[in-house]
Amino acid sequence: xxxxxxxxxxxxxxxxxxxxxxxxxxxxxxxxxxxxxxxxxxxxxxxxxxxxxxxxxxxxxxxxxxxxxxxxxxxxxxxxxxxxxxxxxxxxxxxxxxxxxxxxxxxxxxxxxx
Amino acid sequence: xxxxxxxxxxxxxxxxxxxxxxxxxxxxxxxxxxxxxxxxxxxxxxxxxxxxxxxxxxxxxxxxxxxxxxxxxxxxxxxxxxxxxxxxxxxxxxxxxxxxxxxxxxxxxxxxxx
Numbered sequence: 001x002x003x004x005x006x007x008x009x010x011x012x013x014x015x016x017x018x019x020x021x022x023x024x025x026x027x028x029x030x031x032x033x034x035x036x037x038x039x040x041x042x043x044x045x046x047x048x049x050x051x052x053x054x055x056x057x058x059x060x061x062x063x064x065x066x067x068x069x070x071x072x073x074x075x076x077x078x079x080x081x082x083x084x085x086x087x088x089x090x091x092x093x094x095x096x097x098x099x100x101x102x103x104x105x106x107x108x109x110x111x112x113x114x
Numbered sequence: 115x116x117x118x119x120x121x122x123x124x125x126x127x128x129x130x131x132x133x134x135x136x137x138x139x140x141x142x143x144x145x146x147x148x149x150x151x152x153x154x155x156x157x158x159x160x161x162x163x164x165x166x167x168x169x170x171x172x173x174x175x176x177x178x179x180x181x182x183x184x185x186x187x188x189x190x191x192x193x194x195x196x197x198x199x200x201x202x203x204x205x206x207x208x209x210x211x212x213x214x215x216x217x218x219x220x221x222x223x224x225x226x227x228x
Contacts, residue, residue: 033215041220041221042203042218042219042220042221043158043216044218045215045216045217048213056213091157101214102160103216104160105150105159106157108156108157
């Protein structure tokens with residue numbers, strides 16, 4: 001069964017550094033998402049992406065965050081200048097179409113900002 | 115926006131007993147309600163979902179009920195086994211529009227004691 005994949009699985013960075021988290025959604029999916037989960041807390045929506053543009057973003061997704069789908073397969077989340085509070089697990093997800101279809105999650109990238 | 119409340123935050127049961135987790139949602143436009151199971155350090159995995167035109171759905175030992183009027187839905191696990199131990203998240207989504215983001219509850223840590 002096709003799966004969403006993410007790299008790296010773990011990333012440690014210094015505060016103020018830029019990080020890029022990478023995702024490969026399931027190949028025939030059209031809607032893409034980033035969520036984050038701070039340790040011990042719920043999964044929170046960051047941003048949704050459809051038709052090569054952001055369709056919605058949360059309050060968390062400020063100017064330090066950006067997303068791209070550079071080549072039709074990868075979907076990236078960039079954090080320009082990381083803060084301590086960005087430490088979390090970041091999940092990529094995708095849906096084939098809209099409506100009531102299942103949203104599939106990647107295995108996550110655990111980001112630690114020191 | 116949508117707000118999902120989930121109770122209890124922790125639940126401990128004996129193997130073979132039933133477990134019930136309850137969620138309420140705020141947005142009456144939400145019409146899709148998935149439940150995810152997350153084992154430690156792993157991705158959320160869909161275990162069951164329900165659409166708003168259905169009141170109950172069952173899959174082997176797992177069932178979900180939905181009360182649209184009261185805006186609440188519940189997960190029922192019967193004959194629990196130690197491998198059911200995990201964090202369970204409920205979520206809600208509006209399946210119209212063009213976003214389809216999920217709003218999650220805070221999660222329930224289920225422990226099944228052998």
